[in-house]
Structures are given as C-alpha cells and as structure tokens.
Amino acid sequence: MDVKEELAKKAEHTKNETKLTKSMSIADLIKAMQPEIKKALPEVITPERFTRMALSALNNTPKLAECDQMSFLAALMNAAQLGLEPNTPLGQAYLIPYKNKGRLECQFQIGYKGLIDLSYRNPLVQTIQAQAVYENDEFEYELGLDSRLVHRPVLRDRGEIILFYGLFKLTNGGYGFEVMSREDMDIYAKEYSKAFDSSYSPWKSNYIGMAKKTVIKQALKYAPLKSDFRRALSTDETIKMELAPDMGEVQGETIWDVEYEETS
Numbered sequence: 001m002d003v004k005e006e007l008a009k010k011a012e013h014t015k016n017e018t019k020l021t022k023s024m025s026i027a028d029l030i031k032a033m034q035p036e037i038k039k040a041l042p043e044v045i046t047p048e049r050f051t052r053m054a055l056s057a058l059n060n061t062p063k064l065a066e067c068d069q070m071s072f073l074a075a076l077m078n079a080a081q082l083g084l085e086p087n088t089p090l091g092q093a094y095l096i097p098y099k100n101k102g103r104l105e106c107q108f109q110i111g112y113k114g115l116i117d118l119s120y121r122n123p124l125v126q127t128i129q130a131q132a133v134y135e136n137d138e139f140e141y142e143l144g145l146d147s148r149l150v151h152r153p154v155l156r157d158r159g160e161i162i163l164f165y166g167l168f169k170l171t172n173g174g175y176g177f178e179v180m181s182r183e184d185m186d187i188y189a190k191e192y193s194k195a196f197d198s199s200y201s202p203w204k205s206n207y208i209g210m211a212k213k214t215v216i217k218q219a220l221k222y223a224p225l226k227s228d229f230r231r232a233l234s235t236d237e238t239i240k241m242e243l244a245p246d247m248g249e250v251q252g253e254t255i256w257d258v259e260y261e262e263t264s
Contacts, residue, residue, distance in 0.1 A: 029069055030054050040243045045080050057087040061200060063097040067106040074240035075108035078247045082232055084114040091209055098198045110236045111202060112213035118232055122225060130166040130212035134158035141179055149177050166216035168223055178219035185211050193237060
C-alpha cells in the first residue's frame with residue numbers, strides 16, 4: 001500500500017481533523033503529521049523548527065520533494081534527533097535523493113562537521129581532527145607499540161592531495177589514528193557509499209569533507225565510545241521508513257541493490 005494511503009487510513013482513526021491525501025506535498029504532510037512527529041522529536045526541537053528544517057532542505061535540494069515521503073521524514077527525523085542541520089553550508093548532515101530499486105528515496109548521511117560535533121559530546125574525547133596531506137608536505141607515520149604521526153605542511157605549492165588521516169586523543173592520554181591514501185579513499189567510497197555516484201552526494205560537492213569524515217570513522221573504531229554515539233553512527237547512510245522516539249532502533253532498509261538513475 002502507498003505510504004500516503006497508510007497514513008490517510010491511520011488519520012481516519014484519530015481525532016485530528018486534518019485528512020491526509022495522496023495529493024499532499026511533503027511540506028503539507030509534515031504539517032498534518034505534527035502530533036506524531038512531536039512524539040519523536042527531542043525536546044530542544046519544536047515541530048515548527050522541524051518544519052522549517054524540512055522546507056529549507058526541500059528548497060536547497062528540490063529533488064527531495066519527489067522522494068518517498070516516509071523515507072524523507074525518517075531521514076529528517078534522524079537529523080533532528082542527532083541535533084544536526086541537514087543540507088546547509090554547515091555540512092553537518094545530508095538528505096540525499098537517489099533511485100533505489102525503481103523508486104526515488106531519501107538517504108540520511110552524517111557530514112564531517114556533524115561527526116566532529118557528535119564526537120565532542122563524548123566527555124572522554126579531548127581532541128579529534130582529520131587532515132588532507134598534499135604531495136609536497138612532509139609526512140611520516142609509524143605503527144606498532146610506539147606509533148607516531150608527523151605532518152608538516154608546506155606553506156605554498158603543496159601539490160595534489162595524496163592521502164588523508166584522522167586522529168583522536170582522549171582525556172586519559174590515550175590516542176589513535178588512521179591513514180588512508182587517496183586511491184584507497186576512492187575505492188572505499190565507491191564500495192560503501194551507495195549514493196556515491198549521485199550528483200546530490202556530498203562526495204561530489206564536498207569530497208575533502210567526506211574523506212575526512214571517513215578516515216575519522218575508521219580511527220574511531222579503536223576509541224572507547226559510548227553506546228549512544230555508536231548508535232548515532234549506525235544511522236549514517238541509511239534509508240528508513242518509519243518514525244520512532246529513537247531512530248537508532250529503527251531498522252534501515254536494505255539498499256545493496258541500488259541502481260542510481262539521474263533524472264532532470
């Protein structure tokens with residue numbers, strides 16, 4: 001059954017006088033569903049602000065208006081619950097439209113700055129950062145019991161980007177880092193980011209930011225992070241079809257069969 005038909009049927013059994021119809025736009029759908037949306041929103045975000053975030057995302061990426069309505073609302077709810085602004089110059093999070101198994105759906109992605117923000121909410125994290133290394137920079141690293149990383153950027157004529165690294169340092173002195181070459185980064189992105197080839201993907205508009213996010217995620221595999229942070233990471237690059245007080249508990253839709261088809 002069509003998502004709007006399901007919602008319309010549900011609405012008939014509520015006291016809400018607003019009826020949901022197939023002809024509704026996503027913006028109208030949000031307004032009609034405010035009681036349900038309010039239950040799932042964190043206290044710091046009002047339904048009115050949620051609606052403004054949605055309209056702003058639609059204005060910045062008009063193709064989102066053609067996405068499956070529930071996938072869009074769920075992706076937006078992911079962003080809201082994490083306290084991240086989607087599809088803005090801040091680069092905290094992205095709502096990405098692409099064709100999955102024959103229909104246009106909305107995928108949620110955490111951005112580089114969003115990942116940094118989420119990481120600093122962990123009181124154990126003292127420093128977290130990622131950097132791009134250019135061919136004329138001085139760079140060396142060693143692994144093992146006495147691992148170390150040294151990066152001395154040149155001030156001009158740095159050349160092309162050759163690799164990325166991400167690192168973290170904890171308040172107790174512990175640390176970790178990950179290094180990935182430009183070639184390895186491209187292979188990883190194509191394999192694990194199912195919307196990589198979409199023109200709406202942040203890999204197209206903000207390659208360096210997404211590469212930094214990726215290498216930080218790899219470094220954080222070795223960090224003692226809280227379960228709520230790992231649950232937040234589990235929502236990254238997912239498509240979901242329902243709203244819940246904790247979107248981290250909602251099972252994401254399988255997207256391994258994605259075949260991106262650009263439409264005008």
